[in-house]
Amino acid sequence: MRDRAIILTSFLGGLRVAEIASLTMGDVVNPDGTIKNEIRLSAAQTKGKYPRTVFVSQRLQAELANYLTTRHAKGADIPFFHTDHRLRFSPNGLCVWFHQLYKNVGISGGSSHSGRKFFITTLANKGIGVRILASLAGHRSIAVTQRYIDVNDEQKRQAVELI
CATH class of the missing domain: 1.10.10 (Arc Repressor Mutant, subunit A)
Known part of the structure; x- marks a missing residue:
C-alpha cells in the first residue's frame, strides 16, 4: 500500500522525490484524520527554495487515505512515508527506491522523475x-x-x- 501511495503521489500530485521524502503527517493529514486537499510545502521542502501549494485531487486523496489506514504512528512531525525500517526516506534513498521499483517490474528508462x-x-x-x-x-x-x-x-x- 505504501509503494502505491508513493508512486501515485508522484504521478497524480507531480511532486519531486525530495518533496515526497520530506512530507510529514502534518503536511498531509488534517487534525480530524482526513487527507488535506492542499499540501503546503515550505521553502525548505522544495527544490527552488520557494514555498508552494500542491493541490491534491480527490483520486489522490482517496489513495492517501487508504495508505493512512496502514499507519499507526501519530504526530504531525513524523514522516508520512517511511522506509521498511520505519525511518524517513532520504531524497537519494527514495530515488534509488524508484529506480529499483522500475527495474523490478521491467520498465527500462523509468526514473524518479x-x-x-x-x-x-x-x-x-x-x-x-x-x-x-x-x-x-x-x-x-x-x-x-x-x-x-x-x-x-x-x-x-x-x-x-x-x-
Missing part, C-alpha cells in the same frame, strides 16, 4: 496552459516546464486538423 513528467504531460495533453502547469510543478520559468512535455506525431496530426 517519471511521475512528474507524466503529471505535466498528461495535463498539457488535456489542454491545461503552460503557465498553470509551471505553477503546479513549482517551476518559476515556463521554459523548464516545456521541457517536461512530451510531443508525439499523433498530437501533431491532431493539431494540424484544427485548422
Whole structure:
C-alpha cells in the first residue's frame, strides 16, 4: 500500500522525490484524520527554495487515505512515508527506491522523475496552459516546464486538423 501511495503521489500530485521524502503527517493529514486537499510545502521542502501549494485531487486523496489506514504512528512531525525500517526516506534513498521499483517490474528508462513528467504531460495533453502547469510543478520559468512535455506525431496530426 505504501509503494502505491508513493508512486501515485508522484504521478497524480507531480511532486519531486525530495518533496515526497520530506512530507510529514502534518503536511498531509488534517487534525480530524482526513487527507488535506492542499499540501503546503515550505521553502525548505522544495527544490527552488520557494514555498508552494500542491493541490491534491480527490483520486489522490482517496489513495492517501487508504495508505493512512496502514499507519499507526501519530504526530504531525513524523514522516508520512517511511522506509521498511520505519525511518524517513532520504531524497537519494527514495530515488534509488524508484529506480529499483522500475527495474523490478521491467520498465527500462523509468526514473524518479517519471511521475512528474507524466503529471505535466498528461495535463498539457488535456489542454491545461503552460503557465498553470509551471505553477503546479513549482517551476518559476515556463521554459523548464516545456521541457517536461512530451510531443508525439499523433498530437501533431491532431493539431494540424484544427485548422
